[in-house]
Amino acid sequence: MKNFNFITAVVLIFSLHAPAIADEQQIGSQAYNQNCKACHSADRFSVGPSLVEIRTKYPKEKRQAFLDWANNPGKVNPKTIQMPAMAHVGNDKLAAIHDYILLSTKFLNERKPKPKFSFKAPQKTYPFVKRAFMPFTSPASIFVALNEELGIVWDTTKLTTRYAVAGRQNIFSGENRIEQVRPFVFYSETADTFWSIANDNNFNFAGYRLVNGLPNFLYSIGGASISEQIERGNKPKSFKRRYTIKGLKQGLTLDLAHQGSAQITADQGQLENNRLTLTPAQAKNFTIEVTFP
Known part of the structure; x- marks a missing residue:
């Protein structure tokens, strides 16, 4: 009891x-x-x-x-x-x-974190085209990587190539790393005006299309319609710019002034002191090749 x-x-x-x-x-x-x-x-x-x-x-x-x-x-x-x-x-x-x-939590234990999935980005295949922030050029520029040896930056505001770097070099690093990118720029075009037919108000960029993975830039300057096809050059560290121009009623001079070691050749016109002079007939179709040592 x-x-x-x-x-x-x-x-x-x-x-x-x-x-x-x-x-x-x-x-x-x-x-x-x-x-x-x-x-x-x-x-x-x-x-x-x-x-x-x-x-x-x-x-x-x-x-x-x-x-x-x-x-x-x-x-x-x-x-x-x-x-x-x-x-x-x-x-x-x-x-x-x-x-x-x-x-x-009396009967609980700390749950161990799951192992992080190790992801390795696939290796870039060449050529490729990318638009992103790049130093030493306008925000409207386009990066064209031809191979591991060579990439070029093409400016849609000046309608010409601005500079060249190694194709594998990461130049999309933002403004804080400009000085780290600078040593990898081995060629830059320095002319204030590339096209002799240009003035401040007659540029019109119409976009680009890819041909075999490389850009064919389309634009007009004054009354002339221009197609510029970027191509691989005859050497790994070279590139070509193949131009087709319609509506040009006068001769043409291109200012190819630059910094850095480069050999520049053209299949038309007269090239002297980094200035290429073309007659209206020659300017209809011509190619410039830039080769680096």
């Missing part, structure tokens, strides 16, 4: 306190969902540490340390964002959150 009375008393006491325990757990769960769940997951790191990690660092006997941290967290992990202070929640609810953390 005595044993019966003792068990009955224990059950009665537990029954009396169970609603209070349940209420506290509900308060802790609600407070966690409202204030903590967005940044803390049960068993894995998300924006902040997991509840398992918090339980490990702040067990029941370190309740006060947990409250101090929650009220004034500071910057614990330099690789994560700053946790805001939870003083507005109040110590009673923070203590309920602590109880909820201890109970809900």
Whole structure:
């Protein structure tokens, strides 16, 4: 009978306190969902540490340390964002959150992060064309990579090649790395005006199409319609510009002034001191080749 009375008393006491325990757990769960769940997951790191990690660092006997941290967290992990202070929640609810953390993670372990998938971008095939920010030219320029040895930058505002770099060189690095790109520019065209028929108002770029992976630029200058096909040259480190011009009623001079070592040849006209002079007949179809040592 005595044993019966003792068990009955224990059950009665537990029954009396169970609603209070349940209420506290509900308060802790609600407070966690409202204030903590967005940044803390049960068993894995998300924006902040997991509840398992918090339980490990702040067990029941370190309740006060947990409250101090929650009220004034500071910057614990330099690789994560700053946790805001939870003083507005109040110590009673923070203590309920602590109880909820201890109970809900009692049988959980920290989940190990999945190994990162190692992705290796496929190797670039040549030729290819890309539009992106590039230094030493206008924002409207186009990069043409002919091979690993050679890439050229073609400017749609000046309607001509601006400079050449190694085709494998990453020049799309933004303004902060201009000085790092500069040593890889081994050729640049320096003429203020490439076309003798140009003035400030008669440029019109009409786009480009790809022919065998290389761009055929289409544009007009004054009354002349121009097609410029970029091609690989006769050597790995050379390129050709094959021009077809319609509507030209006068002779033409191209200023090929440049910096850097390059041999420039043309199949039409007279090339002297980096200036190519063409008659109207010669200007209908001609090719310029630029070869680097």
